Amino acid sequence: MKNLFGHPHARLVALATLVLLIPLVARALLGWSNPFGYLSDLALGSLLLVLLHRARWWLALPVLLAGAALWLASAELVSAVGRLPTSADLGYLFDPQFMENSTGGGLAHPWLPGLMACGLVAWLLSVWHGRANKPAPLPRKVLALPAALFALHWGAQQWLPSEAEQWRQYNLQHQLLSAGLNTLQHTAMDWAGQTRPVSPLPSAGLTQSDLHGQKLLGAPGSARNLLVITLEGIPGAYLSPNRQALHSRFDESLMPNLSRWAERGMNTPDYVLHTHQTIRGLYAMLCGDYDKLANGTPKGMELLTQQQRNQACLPAQLRQAGFTTHYLQGAGLRFMAKDRIMPHIGFDAVHGLEWFSNENYLEFPWGKDDRAFFEGALDYVGQLRQQGQPWMLTLLTVGTHQPYSAPAEYLERYDTAKQAAVAYLDDAVGAFLDNLERQGVLQDTLVVVTSDESHGIDGVRLASSWGFNLTLAPEQAQLPRIKQGTYGHVDLATSLLDYFALPIPVALAGRSLYREYDSGREMVSFTNGMLRYHNGQGVLAECDFQQRCRRYESKGFIADQAKYLGTGDSTLGPQVAALAGVLDQSLLQTPLNLRYQFGGPSAIQLQARIRDDWADNLIGAQYLEMPQGSHTRVRVKVRALDPRQAAYIQLKAKEMEQDVPLGLPEEVRVTADKPLEMEFGFDNPTVRKAFSFHLLGYGGGEVEVSDFSVITALPGEEEPTEEMADGHIAQSS
Structure with missing residues (x-):
């Protein structure tokens, strides 16, 4: 075994197996066979091979773990709802609590994480046994291979578009990369004034x-x-x-x-x-x-x-x-x-x-x-x-x-x-x-x-x-x-x-x-x-x-x-x-100066422990959008309703379901006579999408979230909120 993993080329072979062979085998076993898909796997795998072959193991390992997780996430979501994840889904798929509920503790393809784990272990063993020798550089021709494969995939998509589902044509990393580059290209064209006017379709x-x-x-x-x-x-x-x-x-x-x-x-x-x-x-x-x-x-x-x-x-x-x-x-x-x-x-x-x-x-x-x-x-x-x-x-x-x-x-x-x-x-x-x-x-x-x-x-x-x-x-x-x-x-x-x-x-x-139309x-x-x-x-x-x-x-x-x-x-x-x-934009002509109230007078029963950031959320402030250059202000008031019991409250924020640090206390003890009253704000230097607040609590008894206001406006344009008769803050410019 030592001789096997200590071979001069063992690290390269193990990495190629992990980033090239295993994705191709997984695609075939999942029934996602399509020439575009295999080409996408080869393009991404060759890019990872070039980037990670001589990288330090502690830099390469997180990238490889993320790649394996994305493969697993894609397979599970396609099996569950028949679509490839979007960037807004990724947090769900990386959230272990959500995945546990969504899979019932089991996976649709339990062999896939095992296959990925075997590849990762083999690579780690090869890195360990070859730690005394720095890997030889790859030939220059190999360095050009990823660009050639990505270009071939792009050109074939332009000339011979496929009707196959997205997961058959792309691996998730390639799809997200292509989407990001496409957005960047359109943004650059807008900045350069090169975007041609488009005649709108009738609405x-x-x-x-x-x-x-x-x-x-x-x-x-x-x-x-x-x-x-x-x-x-x-x-x-x-x-x-x-x-x-x-x-x-x-x-x-x-x-x-x-x-x-x-x-x-x-x-x-x-x-x-x-x-x-x-x-x-x-x-x-x-x-x-x-x-x-x-x-x-x-x-x-x-x-x-x-x-x-x-x-x-x-x-x-x-x-x-x-x-x-x-x-x-x-x-x-x-x-x-x-x-x-x-x-x-x-x-x-x-x-x-x-x-x-x-x-x-x-x-x-x-x-x-x-x-x-x-x-x-x-x-x-x-x-x-x-x-x-x-x-x-x-x-x-x-x-x-x-x-x-x-x-x-x-x-x-x-x-x-x-x-x-x-x-x-x-x-x-x-x-x-x-x-x-x-x-x-x-x-x-x-x-x-x-x-x-x-x-x-x-x-x-x-x-x-x-x-x-x-x-x-x-x-x-x-x-x-x-x-x-x-x-x-x-x-x-x-x-x-x-x-x-x-x-x-x-x-x-x-x-x-309940009518018949002739057009x-x-x-x-x-x-x-x-x-x-x-x-x-x-x-x-x-x-x-x-x-x-x-x-x-x-x-x-x-x-x-x-x-x-x-x-x-x-x-x-x-x-x-x-x-x-x-x-x-049928509802709002501008997303600025939005005022939401997610609190209310109803009593909420707490669980003895927090089991899930999603199912145990005490409020419904999910998937908010905050425009570039705006400022968001949040006001929270929570009190325990049972004078004999204390509640323990946590507040988390996620953007695209990834945790966003807001500098808030990890946990606050709340009683009937000592409620939680908190107000904070943060800037939005770039557009925030799928921004969610998770207000969580445990300890038994009931609490009242009388106020959870989220106000987004341009700096200096915040106005006093106006409470409406039904309890909603209903201001929108």
């Missing part, structure tokens, strides 16, 4: 409501109540009527019960999900607007600074029309500020995990398993039926979020935990709908079943954007089984108000699902790192992170196959990006 069809279609119902809908069932991460391909209508080659029947109900309802096969992330999907479907078509502060969060636009959202409109409005989800509410966003958009009652008194059927780190959730939801519906007013109830499941927990009998029947979890959800929602019918709920209630986002399906075209909308109405006989045309979450609020013959606020966009329509989505735009005239443009676009002939947005028309010209990518920018 009126994306920002205004369209009620010019022929009504499907001759009179206002006869339903008295509204039930919206939102299933975590479910793609449209799981419903058999959708697969049949679009002639999809995906033939796995994972949701036969929901498909059985879909045969009885109105299905919209070409139904588009505009983004990833639950809070963004809920905002689009309930507020009739596209959420950020990039990584920025979710619009639901920005809506907290508005006191008019929130009144246009569906719950507020139905409440104004006499409905009582309710929101119930199977997880805690504070993450992503749903405890504040949902009341702000018009829900009278907002409940999460704390509402349920029934036990789970299985251990699930994020909340209620789906069977237990729907049994509780059935009780909730029963309580609503006893009241005299019409009601709206929105449900959100969490069981099909990774780690995809399912009972043992389901895990035995399916190849993966993800498939087992989907099947478990299918049985739960099928039984729920059966019980609704048995109790007569469907006779006077409009039921819409949809999903917040899509966890994707490997090998299925546009699966990350493919959603579904199933309508079960009292007047079902008057509705078609297959609703033709392109629709998406942006249409849902307008559609439901149209069903009840209620006025459509000017702020809402979208068409009505196409524009549609946009940003999923799996691709920005897609359909012009409503048979052409879909798909643009990557470098604003390189491919054009397809496609009648609708979602299609199993589409005819490739070639690459777009040099202006198409900037045009689509500019259109996305217009849609992103």
Whole structure:
């Protein structure tokens, strides 16, 4: 063994094995085989080989560990939700607590860390045994190899663009490097005044409501109540009527019960999900607007600074029309500020995990398993039926979020935990709908079943954007089984108000699902790192992170196959990006002088210990954006409610989920008579994106976070905050 690792070339061979051979083998074993992907691995591996061959081990080791972690993170996220990580995801993937919850303590590919660890150990042994001899320099020709391979990958991408998913074409480091260089190039061109003016694409069809279609119902809908069932991460391909209508080659029947109900309802096969992330999907479907078509502060969060636009959202409109409005989800509410966003958009009652008194059927780190959730939801519906007013109830499941927990009998029947979890959800929602019918709920209630986002399906075209909308109405006989045309979450609020013959606020966009249109329509989505735009005239443009676009002939947005028309010209990518920018700014004309209040008078029960920075967060101040040159001021007030118990409070900050040191105390003891009162500020010399505050506490008892204000403004322009009647700070210049 000593002779093996002491060989003069052992260090070079071990390093080449770790950075070149193992990534190529891992790509093949993961089923990600693609010429571009192998070329990307060779380019990055050869670069690491050149840089680290003669580097000191304590400099090289962190780089190699980070590379291994990125490979593991990519494999896990692709397996879980069918997409390559973005820079905003990296902190989640490096956070051991989040990964433990998301994987349930296990990995989708447990062999991969073992393979990487073996390579690292072999390299360390070679370094140790060869420590007395400095490695010989590499030939000059080898030094030029990384640049040649990167150039070959770039040139091939320009001339022979691939339709394969991003993870098949790039390793994560190469993709992030390319994205950063592309941004730097565009910034430099802007500074040099070399950017050519781009004719903007029309946006009126994306920002205004369209009620010019022929009504499907001759009179206002006869339903008295509204039930919206939102299933975590479910793609449209799981419903058999959708697969049949679009002639999809995906033939796995994972949701036969929901498909059985879909045969009885109105299905919209070409139904588009505009983004990833639950809070963004809920905002689009309930507020009739596209959420950020990039990584920025979710619009639901920005809506907290508005006191008019929130009144246009569906719950507020139905409440104004006499409905009582309710929101119930199977997880805690504070993450992503749903405890504040949902009341702000018009829900009278907002409940999460704390509402349920029934036990789970299985251990699930994020909340209620789906069977237990729907049994509780059935009780909730029963309580609503006893009241005299019409009601709206929105449900959100969490069981099909990774780690995809399912009972043992389901895990035995399916190849993966993800498939087992989907099947478990299918049985739960099928039984729920059966019980609704048995109790007569469907006779006077409009039921819409949809999903917040899509966890994707490997090998299925546009699966990350493919959603579904199933309508079960009292007047079902008057509705078609297959609703033709392109629709998406942006249409849902307008559609439901149209069903009840209620006025459509000017702020809402979208068409009505309960009308027939004789023309196409524009549609946009940003999923799996691709920005897609359909012009409503048979052409879909798909643009990557470098604003390189491919054009397809496609009648609708979602299609199993589409005819490739070639690459777009040099202006198409900037045009689509500019259109996305217009849609992103629909709420705020400027991100400056934003004032958020994440505190409130409610009592929060503390755990005996902090288990997770994410699940145990006491506030919802996540994914904020702070512009360049601004100053952020934070004010915090926390007190213990039980005079007999002390609470221990921590405050952390993360940018792109990486810890940001703010110079704050590591921990503060808080009692009823000695509350924590703190105010601090920091400058933002560059743009901060995905900036999150994590207020954590332990010690038992309850606390009240009466104030957690976050104010971002230009230096010298901070103004006194104005507390609104509902507790939100609602100032925005």
